[in-house]
Amino acid sequence: MRREGADPDYVWHGDADLRGADAVILPGGFAHGDYLRTGAIARFSPVMDAVAGLASAGAPVLGICNGFQILAEAHLVPGALRRNEGLRFLCTWTDLEVVDTDTIATRGLEKGQRLRIPINHYEGNYTPPEGAEPRVAFRYVDNPNGAWQNAAGVANDAGNVVGMMPHPERASESWLGSEDGRLVLASLVESCRVTTRA
Amino acid sequence: MTTDTTPLYAALGLSAEEYRRIQKVIGRDPTHTELAMFSVMWSEHCSYKSSRMYLRDLPSDAPWVVLGPGEGAGLVQVAPGVRVAFKMESHNHPSAVEPFQGAATGVGGIVRDILSLGARPIAVLDPLRFGPLSEERNRFLFDGVVRGIAAYGNSLGLPTVGGEAIFDAAYSGNPLVNAMCVGILEDEAFLRAAPRGPGDIAVLIGSKTGRDGIGGASILASQEFEAGAEAKRPSVQVGDPFTEKLLIEACLELKSEGLMTGMQDLGAAGITCALSETAAAAGLGVEGDLDSVPLREGDMEAWEICMSESQERMLACIAPDRIERAIEVCRKWGLDATVVARYVDGGRLVLRARDELVGDVPAADLADGPLYERPVIEADRSKIHALDPLELHWPAPEELLLRLLGSPSIASKRWVWRQYDHMVRLNTLVAPGADAAVLRLPESSRGEAGQPGIALATDGPGRIASLDPYAGGALAVAESARNVACVGARPLAITNCLNFGSPERPEVMADFAAAVRGIGDACRAFGVPVTGGNVSFYNESPQGAVHPTPIVGMLGVLDDAYAFRGPAARDGDVIVLLGRTRPELGGSEALAVVHDLIAGRAPAVDLGAEVALAKLLSTTGLGTTAHDLSEGGLGVALAELCSRSGVGASVTLPPDVEPIWGLFGESTARALLTCPPEDVDRVLGAAQELGVAGLAIGNMNGAHLNVEGVIRVSLDDLISAYEGAIPSLMDR
Numbered sequence: 001m002r003r004e005g006a007d008p009d010y011v012w013h014g015d016a017d018l019r020g021a022d023a024v025i026l027p028g029g030f031a032h033g034d035y036l037r038t039g040a041i042a043r044f045s046p047v048m049d050a051v052a053g054l055a056s057a058g059a060p061v062l063g064i065c066n067g068f069q070i071l072a073e074a075h076l077v078p079g080a081l082r083r084n085e086g087l088r089f090l091c092t093w094t095d096l097e098v099v100d101t102d103t104i105a106t107r108g109l110e111k112g113q114r115l116r117i118p119i120n121h122y123e124g125n126y127t128p129p130e131g132a133e134p135r136v137a138f139r140y141v142d143n144p145n146g147a148w149q150n151a152a153g154v155a156n157d158a159g160n161v162v163g164m165m166p167h168p169e170r171a172s173e174s175w176l177g178s179e180d181g182r183l184v185l186a187s188l189v190e191s192c193r194v195t196t197r198a
Numbered sequence: 199m200t201t202d203t204t205p206l207y208a209a210l211g212l213s214a215e216e217y218r219r220i221q222k223v224i225g226r227d228p229t230h231t232e233l234a235m236f237s238v239m240w241s242e243h244c245s246y247k248s249s250r251m252y253l254r255d256l257p258s259d260a261p262w263v264v265l266g267p268g269e270g271a272g273l274v275q276v277a278p279g280v281r282v283a284f285k286m287e288s289h290n291h292p293s294a295v296e297p298f299q300g301a302a303t304g305v306g307g308i309v310r311d312i313l314s315l316g317a318r319p320i321a322v323l324d325p326l327r328f329g330p331l332s333e334e335r336n337r338f339l340f341d342g343v344v345r346g347i348a349a350y351g352n353s354l355g356l357p358t359v360g361g362e363a364i365f366d367a368a369y370s371g372n373p374l375v376n377a378m379c380v381g382i383l384e385d386e387a388f389l390r391a392a393p394r395g396p397g398d399i400a401v402l403i404g405s406k407t408g409r410d411g412i413g414g415a416s417i418l419a420s421q422e423f424e425a426g427a428e429a430k431r432p433s434v435q436v437g438d439p440f441t442e443k444l445l446i447e448a449c450l451e452l453k454s455e456g457l458m459t460g461m462q463d464l465g466a467a468g469i470t471c472a473l474s475e476t477a478a479a480a481g482l483g484v485e486g487d488l489d490s491v492p493l494r495e496g497d498m499e500a501w502e503i504c505m506s507e508s509q510e511r512m513l514a515c516i517a518p519d520r521i522e523r524a525i526e527v528c529r530k531w532g533l534d535a536t537v538v539a540r541y542v543d544g545g546r547l548v549l550r551a552r553d554e555l556v557g558d559v560p561a562a563d564l565a566d567g568p569l570y571e572r573p574v575i576e577a578d579r580s581k582i583h584a585l586d587p588l589e590l591h592w593p594a595p596e597e598l599l600l601r602l603l604g605s606p607s608i609a610s611k612r613w614v615w616r617q618y619d620h621m622v623r624l625n626t627l628v629a630p631g632a633d634a635a636v637l638r639l640p641e642s643s644r645g646e647a648g649q650p651g652i653a654l655a656t657d658g659p660g661r662i663a664s665l666d667p668y669a670g671g672a673l674a675v676a677e678s679a680r681n682v683a684c685v686g687a688r689p690l691a692i693t694n695c696l697n698f699g700s701p702e703r704p705e706v707m708a709d710f711a712a713a714v715r716g717i718g719d720a721c722r723a724f725g726v727p728v729t730g731g732n733v734s735f736y737n738e739s740p741q742g743a744v745h746p747t748p749i750v751g752m753l754g755v756l757d758d759a760y761a762f763r764g765p766a767a768r769d770g771d772v773i774v775l776l777g778r779t780r781p782e783l784g785g786s787e788a789l790a791v792v793h794d795l796i797a798g799r800a801p802a803v804d805l806g807a808e809v810a811l812a813k814l815l816s817t818t819g820l821g822t823t824a825h826d827l828s829e830g831g832l833g834v835a836l837a838e839l840c841s842r843s844g845v846g847a848s849v850t851l852p853p854d855v856e857p858i859w860g861l862f863g864e865s866t867a868r869a870l871l872t873c874p875p876e877d878v879d880r881v882l883g884a885a886q887e888l889g890v891a892g893l894a895i896g897n898m899n900g901a902h903l904n905v906e907g908v909i910r911v912s913l914d915d916l917i918s919a920y921e922g923a924i925p926s927l928m929d930r
Contacts (some may be wrong), residue, residue, distance in 0.1 A: 030353040033440025086929070089348045091615045120352075120619050170621050173645060175638075175760065 001025070003172075003183065004189045013045040020042040022192040023060040023104075024051050026067025028120065028167055038081060038123045039069035048074055060104035060191045061161040063122055068153070068163030077156050077163040078134045085146025089122040095141040095164060098154050103137045103155040104191035105162040105184050115180040117166040119144060119152075124165040126151045137162050154171065160191075204320050206230075210237035210841070214662055216568060218695050221887035223563045231549065231556040234501035235564060238467035239474065242735050245567025248701035249733040250715045256728040257721050259670020261584035262690065268272055270314035270463060271381070274691045276755045277650035278392055280640050281386055283317040286325075286378035286656070286695040286751045288584060288734035292434045297342025301375050302437040306509050307657050308379040309354065310463035313512070316389040316453040317381030320353050320623060321637060323747045324361035324377050325656040325695070329370025331606050336365070339373050341928060346437075347377070348617045352448070353439035357626055358618035359635035360654055365606045365686060366790070368663060371739025374386040376695040376732075378656060378751040382640055385692070389453065391472075392479035393515035393541040398459055400473060400484065400539035401521065403528055404445045404511040407469070408631060411507025413434035433511045441510040441533070448531040449512055456523045460515035470504045470564070472513040473539055478565035486539030488551040494649035500551040515541070528543055530920035574711060575704035582665060585797040587783035592858045594832065595908045598788060600919050601832045603837055603861065605791045609923035615675045627651065627878045629702075632765035633684035633826050634754065651759025653732045655689030657748030658697075659828075662785045662864075664799035667709040667746045671716025676808040677828055678752035683815035686763040687754030689724050692717075694731035699743025709746040717748060723805035724812065726752075758818070766843040767823045767872035771898045773839070773847060774821075774881055776867030778809055778891050779832065781859045787829040788862040807867035823883060827868040833861035833909070835870055837916050846913050849896030850906040872898060 011018060013031075017025065031042035042048070048070070055076050056060045063071035071077045084090055098106050109115075115138070126147040128134050135157065139150040143163075150174040154168040155163030168181030207217040210233060214308050220228050220236050236246060246253065258266040264281055265273035271285035289304025305322055312319045329336040340363070351358045357437065362377075393400075411434065423742040452458050459479075462472045469491065476916065477768050488503045498506075514535075516524050516681050527534035545566060549557040592598065602608050615630035624644065628636035634655035643649045657678040662671020670800050679689040694717060700708040721728055737744040756762055767773070783789055786797025823843070827835045851860050878894055885892035901913045 029355060030440065030443075033353055033438070033443075035440065089352060089619075091352075091619045092616050092620065118621060120621065134883075167621075170624065173624075175627055175645075176621070176624060 001185060004186045006053050006189045010154040011047055013047050016046045016050055018050045018054060022053055023188060024054055024064040026070050028065030028067060029122035031066055031070065038066060042070045043073040052076060055161045058160050060188055061186050063163040065165055068165055069123060071161060071163045076161050077154055078132055079126055079154060081123045083123050084125050090144055091118070091120045093118045094098055094144055094152070096138045096166060097141055099136045099139050100155065102136065103159040103162050105153065105164065105187055106137050107187045107191050109183060109187060115183065116173060116178040117168055117171040117181050119166050121165055122128065126154065135159065138164060204474045208341060210234065211241060212237050214629060216240060216718065219568065224559050225591055231501040231504055231700060232504050232559055233561045235470040235557060238470060238505055238565060239564050240567045242701065244467050244471060246733055247570050248572050248707070248735065249710065250569055251571055252711055256714065256718045257782060258727050258729065260691070260727040263727050265388065267728065269696055269730065270311045272691060272693055273315060273388055274729060274753065276639065276652055276690065279386065280650055281383040281653060282753065283312050283381040283383070284378065284751065284753055285311050285730050286376055286693045286694050286749065287311065287374045287732040288697060289377060290373065290697065290734055290737055294339070294373055296337045296434045298346040298435055299436050301343040301346030302373055303435045303509050304377040305347055305350040306439065306442050308318050308377045309356065309442065309467045310465065310512060312379045312381035313449055313596040314391060314461050314463045316461065317383050318450055319379050319381045321358055321380045321444065322356050322377060322624060322656065323654055323751060324358060325658055325744055326363045327374035327747060328365050329367055333370065336370060337928060343373070343375055344617055346616050350437050350439045352619040354443050355622050357620045357622050358615070359620050359626055359637065360630055361656055363611050363614055364660070368660065368664065368745045371741055372737045372744050372748060374697050374737065374744065376749050378693065380654060382459065384450070384614050389458060389461045389561040390479065392460045392476050393482065394459035396482055396541050396543045397518060398515045398538050399518055399521055400476070400541065401514045401516050401524060401535050402491060402511060402538045403448065403535045404852050405438060405441050405508055405532055405570065406492040406494045406534065407503055407506045408508045409498065409502060409506065412505045414501055422790045435507050438510050443513055444531045444533055445510055445919045447531050448528050451527050452514060452524055455527065457520045457527065458516055462513050464511040464513060466507060468504065468506045468508065471927055474561045475514065476515060477541060477547060477561040478905055480541065481545065482541045482817045483544040483546040483548065483561055484539050484541050485548045488549055488556065489763035490536055492534050492540050500556040501548070503775055508930050530812065533624045571706040572701050572707045574708045576708045577705040578921055579665065580594040582797045583799050585795070587789050587798045588781060588859060590793055590917060593792060595857045595861055595913060599790065599833045599837060599861060599909060599911065601791055602787060602834050603916065603919040604923040605787060606924055606927065607623045608787055608830045608834055610921045611924065613924040613928060627759060628685055628762055628764065633681040634687065636685050636756065636759065637783050637868065648758050651756035651762065652687050653682040653754035653756060654752070655681035656749055656751045657681065658747050660745035660747035660792065661796050662800045663713060663747060665785045665798070666794055668716040669800040669803050670746060671713035671748045672803045673807065674748045674750040675720035675724065676805065676866060677719055678750045679808065679812045680826040682754030683812040684763065684826050685817060686761060686818060687756045688816045689812060690727050691727050691729050691753050692721065692750050692754045693729060694748060696731070697735045697737050697744060697747040697749065698735050699738045706743060713746055713748040717750065720805055754788040761818050763821065763823055767839060767898045769845045769898055770875065771822055771872040771892050772789065772875050772878045773849060773896050773898065774871045774873065774878070775868070775893050775895045776814065776871055776885060776890050777807065778865065779852065779855050779863065779868065780865045781856070782863045782865050783859050786831070786862060786864045801864050801866050804867050810890050811867050811869060814885055814888050814890050815871065817884060819843045820884060821871040821873040824869055824871045828864060831862045831864050837920065839870060840913055841917050841920050843898060845898050846900040846902045846904065847896055847898050848900065848904045852893055852895065861905065893928040
């Protein structure tokens with residue numbers, strides 16, 4: 001994030017204050033060991049009230065992998081992440097296609113643009129609420145996990161909250177196999193500039 | 199617990215002689231709690247009583263060794279300011295009983311070993327052995343073990359970057375699940391498993407103590423397996439990776455604040471082991487209060503608390519004036535931190551429970567255990583050696599190649615490692631599927647040009663060891679050295695896990711002694727020390743003992759991490775075969791796959807040639823990729839090279855070899871190295887200078903693997919055989 005021009009800081013899950021942050025990233029991981037259900041305990045972390053507040057104010061919020069699962073549990077993005085089709089954990093590279101360019105994670109990207117970014121999850125099988133057609137920010141070229149409409153990342157109606165299963169930070173250096181993830185992170189920083197100005 | 203015919207000590211796995219020794223050490227009959235403590239501490243698993251006399255002949259010194267055997271893990275200096283801790287351990291029997299939890303807690307245990315030095319765990323590798331996947335029980339074990347490793351390691355945020363999966367009938371009923379962890383000191387300081395002096399306090403951090411895992415070391419790890427192993431399931435611990443993650447962060451914070459004088463993990467033999475070993479290491483005694491231990495079940499007896507192997511616990515030695523702050527740090531991470539004992543002069547381990555004295559024994563005697571020189575009789579292998587595989591009937595090379603690529607031991611392990619997070623922490627420059635994994639270090643200078651790197655590989659040729667245990671030991675070292683050299687690293691140090699049958703059988707002890715001798719000779723030839731490891735005996739099922747399986751975990755170093763050799767060759771590269779190919783098929787994968795035989799003579803070991811080859815391959819800037827020749831020989835190595843590179847190859851066999859042994863024999867000290875055509879002279883010149891035989895045998899090109907006159911297989915067919923084998927067995 002620093003390389004993309006941001007000034008990032010960590011916030012403890014037990015804190016209620018985001019200390020004036022312009023945007024929030026909920027990163028990947030296994031908050032509370034994913035016990036009970038992915039994100040089900042973490043959504044009750046004290047910091048999540050502040051995250052919800054920031055989201056409703058229209059500020060950029062990006063959830064990556066476990067962060068996406070937490071956003072879904074907190075109803076900040078629609079839908080749920082079920083277990084992968086095939087019922088196995090998957091750590092592998094995927095090719096993504098940008099679908100909706102009007103979100104904080106895809107601003108500045110082109111519709112149909114291909115990104116090579118890896119996934120790393122057991123519960124990434126995106127399922128929308130019944131009868132709903134959520135905004136899809138990215139989709140997989142080859143669906144690895146059974147996700148609805150190949151969705152790899154979805155946005156809320158306003159486009160300022162995005163959850164994505166692929167890990168852009170793992171595709172941020174040519175040594176790691178791809179730099180395409182930087183485009184997503186840069187888009188988030190650019191979105192901060194836009195929302196802060198507004 | 200006793201019956202009319204079985205005395206308590208025997209039920210706990212102690213011999214009559216050992217019981218008499220305990221009486222002598224403490225000067226009276228032991229209490230139940232004392233007997234329980236001795237039974238775990240003097241078990242084979244904890245005391246190394248049958249193996250110690252051999253292990254001390256292994257070379258363990260080198261200028262870069264900071265900590266050698268005897269500590270929680272080995273510690274080596276890999277670059278100025280960069281110290282790496284690493285160790286391997288077995289969790290075979292728990293995994294045979296309950297594969298998911300057995301494997302998961304195997305990862306948890308070795309991670310705590312690394313943590314005990316104050317190092318941050320950064321990578322895991324898992325060498326695995328199972329019976330054939332044609333049997334449902336073996337598929338169940340394989341699936342459960344892989345899921346268990348994935349569930350625990352992934353959740354901890356640790357990349358699993360390597361290991362092996364090999365399938366052989368010798369492991370049916372007794373799979374091998376070894377786990378290796380690598381860590382890095384965030385500053386150069388490390389902790390020992392000892393208090394600084396009398397007055398220091400022992401603080402138990404992490405999970406509450408329960409009835410899980412009671413007697414794991416003495417019952418599961420130190421006896422053969424019999425039918426009805428499920429009855430031993432209560433001895434298998436249950437893992438809680440989230441608590442382990444908190445434990446890692448809390449302990450590293452305690453260390454960075456300078457709040458601890460020493461630390462030890464709680465693994466086999468739990469509190470007993472941690473208290474007695476830390477006290478003995480400082481030449482002290484320790485006085486403990488078992489009532490203060492936080493319990494899961496309130497009615498636990500003193501002996502149960504002492505023997506419990508509940509996971510996710512660490513023991514910290516802390517000076518009295520730091521206790522308050524230390525407990526605060528642990529609380530921040532949501533962990534229990536409880537004062538359980540105090541170190542004192544005098545050398546005795548004294549334990550109280552419910553205002554009663556339940557144990558009072560010399561800590562050092564408890565910690566040290568007996569030392570045995572078991573009878574040794576070399577097994578008669580003359581009949582097995584007499585078979586000459588060259589005289590057998592062999593299928594056409596092309597058919598044989600496809601059969602080998604589809605054999606689970608050789609086939610792609612992508613199915614395994616894509617269930618493991620192998621990328622997290624963003625250090626992994628070469629991922630699983632190559633000869634060795636490459637990680638860049640330290641994390642604080644991630645991405646800086648010229649930062650150092652390490653290469654990691656494991657190897658344990660059990661089938662070869664079953665024909666010649668000395669060769670098996672030597673080749674475990676040589677193959678893992680070749681593996682790290684193939685990615686451009688210099689072999690630096692090893693850890694090992696020695697998996698054998700019952701030490702009470704003289705043939706097993708003879709195999710063990712020979713394998714250790716082989717490891718020692720190879721290490722001396724490479725100038726590579728052994729910094730620690732683990733011995734796992736009693737790997738037997740009603741069908742007999744497993745192959746003698748010495749598994750080596752090799753740590754290699756790259757002065758510049760980014761100078762690694764990647765896994766792929768380029769279209770147009772010349773393929774150079776390094777090393778000498780002999781008419782050898784004994785112990786080969788081909789012999790096992792085609793004739794279902796493990797026989798003949800093991801391939802000849804030439805340590806001089808191995809050292810020269812590794813030296814050549816560690817040369818920076820030489821060639822595009824390299825690949826070790828091992829199981830399946832040249833034919834399989836060429837196919838793997840094509841598969842990894844996404845391009846075919848056209849090759850002519852050397853003039854002096856026959857197709858079957860030339861392509862599928864497993865002569866040692868060989869590798870493939872590819873390079874652009876303009877570099878061939880430089881590569882061959884460098885080889886010649888080191889006395890390594892080198893021959894350009896063909897080029898990377900086209901969409902077929904073409905071995906002049908004997909094989910022509912399309913890249914698609916080759917990849918589908920190689921990649922499809924394990925998924926078609928496991929996901930059907």
